[in-house]
Each structure stands twice: as structure tokens, then as C-alpha cells.
Amino acid sequence: MKDVFILGIESSCDETAAAVVKNGREVLSNIISSQIDIHTIYGGVVPEIASRLHIQNINGVIRLALKEAGKTFDDIDAIAVTYGPGLVGALLAGVSEAKALAYALNKPLVGVHHIEGHVAANFIAHPKLKPPFVCLIVSGGHTHLVVVKDYGSFEIIGKTGDDAAGEAFDKVARAVGLGYPGGPKVDKLAREGNPHAIEFPRGEIKGAPYDFTFSGLKSAVLNYINHANMTGEEINKADLCASFQNAVVESLVERTVACAKEYKYDTVAMAGGVSANSALRKAMEEACTSAGLSCCYPDIILCTDNAAMIASAGYYEFINGNIADEYLNAVPNLKLGER
Ligand code: KG4
Ligand code: ZN
Numbered sequence: 001m002k003d004v005f006i007l008g009i010e011s012s013c014d015e016t017a018a019a020v021v022k023n024g025r026e027v028l029s030n031i032i033s034s035q036i037d038i039h040t041i042y043g044g045v046v047p048e049i050a051s052r053l054h055i056q057n058i059n060g061v062i063r064l065a066l067k068e069a070g071k072t073f074d075d076i077d078a079i080a081v082t083y084g085p086g087l088v089g090a091l092l093a094g095v096s097e098a099k100a101l102a103y104a105l106n107k108p109l110v111g112v113h114h115i116e117g118h119v120a121a122n123f124i125a126h127p128k129l130k131p132p133f134v135c136l137i138v139s140g141g142h143t144h145l146v147v148v149k150d151y152g153s154f155e156i157i158g159k160t161g162d163d164a165a166g167e168a169f170d171k172v173a174r175a176v177g178l179g180y181p182g183g184p185k186v187d188k189l190a191r192e193g194n195p196h197a198i199e200f201p202r203g204e205i206k207g208a209p210y211d212f213t214f215s216g217l218k219s220a221v222l223n224y225i226n227h228a229n230m231t232g233e234e235i236n237k238a239d240l241c242a243s244f245q246n247a248v249v250e251s252l253v254e255r256t257v258a259c260a261k262e263y264k265y266d267t268v269a270m271a272g273g274v275s276a277n278s279a280l281r282k283a284m285e286e287a288c289t290s291a292g293l294s295c296c297y298p299d300i301i302l303c304t305d306n307a308a309m310i311a312s313a314g315y316y317e318f319i320n321g322n323i324a325d326e327y328l329n330a331v332p333n334l335k336l337g338e339r
Helices: 036-042 047-069 088-105 114-125 165-176 182-190 215-231 237-260 278-291 308-319
Strands: 005-010 015-022 028-035 078-084 109-113 133-136 143-150 153-159 267-271 295-298
Touching: 005 047, 005 088, 005 114, 005 308, 015 047, 015 308, 028 047, 036 047, 047 088, 078 088, 078 165, 078 295, 078 308, 088 109, 088 133, 109 114, 109 308, 114 133, 114 143, 114 267, 114 308, 133 237, 143 237, 165 182, 165 215, 165 237, 182 278, 215 237, 237 267, 237 278, 267 278, 278 295
Parallel strands: 005 078, 078 109, 133 267, 267 295
Antiparallel strands: 005 015, 015 028, 133 143, 143 153
């Protein structure tokens, strides 16, 4: 069979990214232009600035992705682009670019769901991994426990009723004064702290054993900080981060392993920015080993936003004939499993 080369484009938040992936699994290039330094000044992503920087950088990023892959546009079989969910202006930059390229080059265009991309990062990291398997999706905007039934086909088993896991990390980081982006900073500081120092609540949603809730935990952390500020007690930030992180990790790992056992799948995967968390990776690995499950997750660079994962997901959409037309538009609140 002829090799298939997909050019992936990702611009849903604050990374302008392009990648070339062969047959959905082999990364030939993965270029990420991060805007973090600029958004850090404002303490979070400023949508307007993100859109402008995508527009400014996207052509250069694509050119570099082709160059590093040793390919030209002629070698590309299809152009895959994230069309949702995400910031509308940021998504439009990538979608418009992809549409223009597809039109000018007369190549097929594939619209990719950003979260489907995160899941596909596992196909790159684990070339033998095939559906079905259980996947914990934990990003800045999503916390979903799903069964990946087939490429691009998901059954949602559980989801968050309030904050996403990444959002909780970011909010706690801000409250502790660590700034943006919060998750990696909490992860780093937590390594110096005691995860059992402070007993924070593990939220549950009655009647929905696989759903998550982090708002109670977040409030408990904020109350703890306020109380300490009022009484003049000094906060051990490392202990606080470790204890908060431990509460999040426990609730994620517990439900994921229980889901794999109940639904009888022998493989657990993780996807999304929070799956870069060192404590989560370790705890999930240990829990899977003792439950006799295999555990996989992508390299850190493939956990957070990138275009290789979009090209991989795009490959499976492409070979299934899911080609977008010239009316493809950004869908900022695109739900998982929707087209
Ligand atoms: O998947 P992602 O890069 O973007 C979205 O699609 O949302 O996820 C970003 C989220 C942020 O909330 C960030 O704080 C979190 O992932 N994150 C982490 C770590 N690295 C990134 N959270 C905890 N530990 C980390 N090491
Ligand atoms: Zn993402």
C-alpha cells in the first residue's frame, strides 16, 4: 500500500503548530511555536493576541514542518486541521490556512476534533496500540473517561461536572502565586512536598461513579489559603501543591482503572496536557500494573498541544473517507463524538 503523508495544523489555543506524519504513526516533523512567554505577562491566554500570533507565524511553522520532514507540498496527501473545540479566533487562523492550502494545492481537507487528536497521540507513541481501549482525557478544557471503540469513535463513560482537571491545576497555581501555565509549575513544586500533608476532599457525584468533580477540591484549597492569610500562618506551598495534586490524581486513577475492569478492557491510555503530570503517570502506571492492565501515555511533547497528533487523527479520518468541504468552519464548543 502507498504511504500516506498528512500535514497537520493546530492553532486552537496558544501554540501554532504544524507536523508531517506518515501513515498516522510516524512523525517526520513536529514544529510548535509557543506563545507562552507573551501570555505569561497577562497571567493567561489572551484570545486576541493568540489569533494575531497564529496569523503571523503559521506560514513559517508550516514551511519548517515540510523542510524538517524533507517533503514538499507535492508529497502531501491531505491537510488535516483542528476545527474545534478551542478559541474561535485562534481556530479560524488554522482553519482558514488549511482551507486556502487545500484549495490552492487541490488536496483533500480533513477537519479534526482537537480531543480526538489528543487521543491519537497515543497511536504515535505506541505503534502497536489499536482500539478498543479505555482513555482518560485530561486537558485544560476537558476531563473525559472514554472507551475508544474505533479510530475516531468514542463512548463517553464519565466526565467532569464542573472544572476540567487542567483548569483546577491552573486555578490553584494562580492562587498559590505560581502563575501561568499552572500545571507544570504545580507538578514541579509538588515533587518537594508531602502529598499527605493536607487532607483535601475527593469529590464524588452521586449516582455517577465515573464522573469527576473538582470544584469542591478547588474551593477547599482556596479556603485553606484564605484561612492561612487571615491567621498569618505561613503556607508550605510545596505541601499544598503535593496534597492538591494527590487528590486530583487519586480521583482520576481510581475511576479509570475501575472503568477498565468493569467494561473489560485490558489497556488504559491517557491523553491531554494533564497526562504530562509526573505523579499522574506514575500512579496510573502502578495502579494498572497491580490490576493487570497495560498502561500507555505519549511523550510529554505529544501530551500538550501539537500538530503531530492532529495529523495522526486526520490520517484515520482521511482513510475512512471523512473529507471536509470548502464550508469547513471553526466550532469553538465542538463536543466529543460530534462532527
Ligand atoms: O491539552 P492541553 O495542552 O491544552 C488543552 O487542550 O486544553 O492542556 C493544557 C492543560 C493546562 O491546564 C496545563 O496546566 C495542564 O494541561 N498541564 C499540566 C501539566 N502540563 C500541562 N497539568 C499538570 N501537570 C503537568 N505537568
Ligand atoms: Zn489540547
